[in-house]
Amino acid sequence: MNELPQQLVNGLLLGSMYGLVAVGYTMVYGIVQLINFAHGEIFMTGGFGALTVWLILPGGTSLWVALPLMIIGAVLVATTIAVGAERFAYRPLRGGPRLAPLITAIGLSLALQQAVWAWYPEAKSARTFPQIPGGPIELGPVTIQTGDVFLLIAAPICMGFLAFFVMRTRTGRGMQATAQDPDTAKLMGVNTDRIITIAFALGAAFAAVGAVAYGLKYGVVDYKMGFLLGLKAFTAAVLGGIGNIYGAMIGGVVLGIAETLATAYIAHIPGMQQLGGQSWADVWAFVLLIVVLLARPQGLLGERVADRA
Amino acid sequence: MRNRSLLILTTAVTAGALTLTACGSRDDKGGAENGDNGNVTVTIGLDAPLTGELSALGLGIKNSADLAVKTANKKAYVKGVTFKLESLDDQAQPSSGQQNATKFVADKSVLGVVGPLNSGVAESMQKVFDDAKLVQVSPANTNPALSQGPNWASGDKKRGYKSYFRTATTDAIQGPFAAQYVFKDAKKTKAFIIDDKKTYGAGLAGTFKGEFEKLGGKVVGTQHINPDTKDFSAVATQVKSSGADVVYYGGEYPAGGPLAKQIKAAGAKVTVVGGDAIFSPEYVKLASPASAEGDFATSVGAPIESLASAKEFLANYKAENYKEAYEAYGGYAYDSTWAIIEAVKKAVEGNGGKLPERAKVVEAMQGVSFEGVTGSVAFDEFGDTTNKQLTVYKVTGGAFKPVKSGTFGG
Numbered sequence: 001m002n003e004l005p006q007q008l009v010n011g012l013l014l015g016s017m018y019g020l021v022a023v024g025y026t027m028v029y030g031i032v033q034l035i036n037f038a039h040g041e042i043f044m045t046g047g048f049g050a051l052t053v054w055l056i057l058p059g060g061t062s063l064w065v066a067l068p069l070m071i072i073g074a075v076l077v078a079t080t081i082a083v084g085a086e087r088f089a090y091r092p093l094r095g096g097p098r099l100a101p102l103i104t105a106i107g108l109s110l111a112l113q114q115a116v117w118a119w120y121p122e123a124k125s126a127r128t129f130p131q132i133p134g135g136p137i138e139l140g141p142v143t144i145q146t147g148d149v150f151l152l153i154a155a156p157i158c159m160g161f162l163a164f165f166v167m168r169t170r171t172g173r174g175m176q177a178t179a180q181d182p183d184t185a186k187l188m189g190v191n192t193d194r195i196i197t198i199a200f201a202l203g204a205a206f207a208a209v210g211a212v213a214y215g216l217k218y219g220v221v222d223y224k225m226g227f228l229l230g231l232k233a234f235t236a237a238v239l240g241g242i243g244n245i246y247g248a249m250i251g252g253v254v255l256g257i258a259e260t261l262a263t264a265y266i267a268h269i270p271g272m273q274q275l276g277g278q279s280w281a282d283v284w285a286f287v288l289l290i291v292v293l294l295a296r297p298q299g300l301l302g303e304r305v306a307d308r309a
Numbered sequence: 310m311r312n313r314s315l316l317i318l319t320t321a322v323t324a325g326a327l328t329l330t331a332c333g334s335r336d337d338k339g340g341a342e343n344g345d346n347g348n349v350t351v352t353i354g355l356d357a358p359l360t361g362e363l364s365a366l367g368l369g370i371k372n373s374a375d376l377a378v379k380t381a382n383k384k385a386y387v388k389g390v391t392f393k394l395e396s397l398d399d400q401a402q403p404s405s406g407q408q409n410a411t412k413f414v415a416d417k418s419v420l421g422v423v424g425p426l427n428s429g430v431a432e433s434m435q436k437v438f439d440d441a442k443l444v445q446v447s448p449a450n451t452n453p454a455l456s457q458g459p460n461w462a463s464g465d466k467k468r469g470y471k472s473y474f475r476t477a478t479t480d481a482i483q484g485p486f487a488a489q490y491v492f493k494d495a496k497k498t499k500a501f502i503i504d505d506k507k508t509y510g511a512g513l514a515g516t517f518k519g520e521f522e523k524l525g526g527k528v529v530g531t532q533h534i535n536p537d538t539k540d541f542s543a544v545a546t547q548v549k550s551s552g553a554d555v556v557y558y559g560g561e562y563p564a565g566g567p568l569a570k571q572i573k574a575a576g577a578k579v580t581v582v583g584g585d586a587i588f589s590p591e592y593v594k595l596a597s598p599a600s601a602e603g604d605f606a607t608s609v610g611a612p613i614e615s616l617a618s619a620k621e622f623l624a625n626y627k628a629e630n631y632k633e634a635y636e637a638y639g640g641y642a643y644d645s646t647w648a649i650i651e652a653v654k655k656a657v658e659g660n661g662g663k664l665p666e667r668a669k670v671v672e673a674m675q676g677v678s679f680e681g682v683t684g685s686v687a688f689d690e691f692g693d694t695t696n697k698q699l700t701v702y703k704v705t706g707g708a709f710k711p712v713k714s715g716t717f718g719g
Contacts, residue, residue: 003550006575011540038625074380124360127564128594145574173407216537216566222362233515263532263543277533279506294522 005141007264008257013148013217015256016155018049020210021233022240023162024082024203030179030243031199033098034090037105039207040230042082043111045210047129047221048120054130063130068213074208081112082204083197091193109227116223126222129215135280137271151213158206159249166245179243202279232285239289241302258288263266318445337389346699348391352377353649354413356406356424356434359398365591366426369636370448371447374423375403376625379648387654389662394646396418397410399430406430412436415507417468420445420670421649423642423673428452428694429508430472442668446474446648450643451585452512453481461527462515466691472671474692476641476648476683477609479701480509483584484516486699486717490556494701494713495605499529501553501579503544503568505536505560508591513584514559521557529553545575553579561586563667566595573600585609587711588637588702605712606702610683612711613640622682644681651677 053073063119110208127150166172240251267276357367397409456469504514567583588606613619655673656665678687702709
């Protein structure tokens with residue numbers, strides 16, 4: 001049986017999730033040149049926000065009713081934390097040395113992780129997440145799980161919305177202007193502080209949708225889920241060209257497919273048996289990143305600086 | 310000025326983060342109170358993952374050890390000695406385990422340590438304990454190399470550390486035992502073998518593979534997974550297309566549960582089989598009860614609910630109202646703790662009623678023999694338990710139920 005189509009779909013699904021989280025890294029970087037290392041944890045709190053909504057809804061609520069509320073809960077929690085972090089942890093350090101907010105971001109990431117660990121009920125081990133009922137969908141050689149359907153629908157909608165927002169709305173143009181030159185943008189009447197807050201909030205909302213997709217796909221959320229995924233999403237953002245929102249999505253998909261194919265096929269190459277397998281997938285993902293950065297230091301789509309947003 | 314006050318706030322957030330992190334490794338001062346009736350206090354250390362993904366197993370170990378200490382004190386089992394349990398959390402990390410070992414060694418009142426859960430953690434602790442001649446009894450380590458040296462598989466068995474003992478039987482027996490059951494009783498002939506590359510998981514998968522092939526089974530694929538990720542879709546697709554009828558997983562339930570779930574969701578018609586580290590209700594929860602149905606796990610010993618020797622333990626455990634279940638290693642943790650109590654008793658008696666040196670307790674441990682919760686407890690020349698019983702458990706109706714107990718016939 002040929003498993004290639006299935007593996008490509010596996011990679012696409014994994015990559016879409018990376019892409020949703022990567023958007024947050026890339027937008028914030030594009031506007032304030034800050035790598036927000038707490039973004040993975042904002043993703044994680046989104047997952048717990050959705051779980052909380054599910055837990056307080058009366059038992060037996062249909063998932064179709066609960067899911068929109070869970071998404072709202074996830075987005076609310078994640079954006080509140082992201083905007084709060086921007087206001088109280090990053091803004092005071094703006095204009096200071098570049099390293100200061102970076103270190104704050106790492107501290108914040110630890111704080112969020114440990115806060116959920118310490119205070120969320122029973123979060124010391126993984127918590128089960130509600131599942132979409134029903135069996136898998138068979139499309140020829142490809143099987144798609146019910147939990148993945150959400151991701152397949154949500155990722156393109158989110159990206160379409162973002163493209164529309166950045167290109168067509170007043171605030172979106174303000175974001176582009178701030179990304180190009182914050183001082184001039186300010187002189188032209190753009191409220192840059194507000195723009196930056198919106199960039200953080202949008203990134204967090206996308207991460208929250210990604211977290212709901214994660215919960216539905218894997219059936220669990222836990223306090224550590226943001227760390228590795230955040231790192232991968234950051235890699236995806238760099239791979240696609242950091243600062244470019246389309247690049248984030250493409251970088252995510254390329255990374256996801258590369259990981260999946262490395263898991264499935266590298267061990268079959270003669271002489272590479274020891275270097276294949278799922279435990280090596282991360283290594284190959286980073287090899288790909290290095291190769292791309294050597295050949296194209298700006299990343300896959302990073303060349304049009306004017307479009308950074 | 311406003312900027313500066315916010316800078317201070319930011320610093321506070323970062324400092325808060327670091328403090329919270331420190332909270333995670335806070336020592337647990339639980340356990341028995343200091344003896345106040347003129348007795349000397351002997352501390353028994355306990356190291357297990359009390360937080361993190363494996364905490365269900367770790368807390369079961371801690372509670373059971375606590376019960377053993379309380380029982381010994383209540384009975385005044387060793388005259389003039391009050392026992393106290395001091396538990397530290399290793400979060401299943403070798404580095405934390407080693408730090409904890411150093412702490413125990415530095416505390417002169419510690420005469421023995423129970424733990425750890427993970428073979429990989431034990432590896433990092435053995436030398437620290439052996440250098441200090443402090444006895445260590447693990448209720449759960451199953452990797453043979455810990456007691457029989459790195460070349461045990463080729464028959465060159467050599468004991469590395471005289472202070473290391475364990476009450477759980479090893480994977481040299483557990484893997485082959487599972488292979489025999491899978492091939493002979495469950496009649497599965499095509500296996501896909503997956504491990505997590507850790508000391509325990511890789512060792513177990515290796516011993517399973519050897520016996521399965523010897524019996525005539527075919528290994529149709531192998532994979533190594535990274536247990537820190539949750540995406541196993543690529544592996545699941547491979548299992549499906551390999552045509553395997555059984556998956557053997559060498560690893561622990563936090564990755565094993567999601568792995569089994571994704572393999573079955575991919576449409577592979579397989580039974581997932583694993584060792585004692587997936588023998589936990591958490592496995593069924595993570596794999597989802599419907600898809601875990603029919604999966605097997607082997608575990609050390611016989612199910613303690615069926616043993617006459619465990620009746621008292623079960624009743625006392627219930628009476629203490631512990632919040633967490635005793636899980637897979639509760640009985641072994643109780644026996645490990647009791648072995649230390651017996652060894653201390655022997656050493657005290659051999660020392661004219663006074664507290665002995667640590668080395669004497671190590672010596673006494675070699676000769677310990679008593680009827681424990683899990684059957685008779687005694688140690689062979691490698692520090693391994695002489696009780697080599699194992700049981701196969703099958704998920705039926707959403708929970709593991711014992712289906713076959715026995716000793717591995719070779």
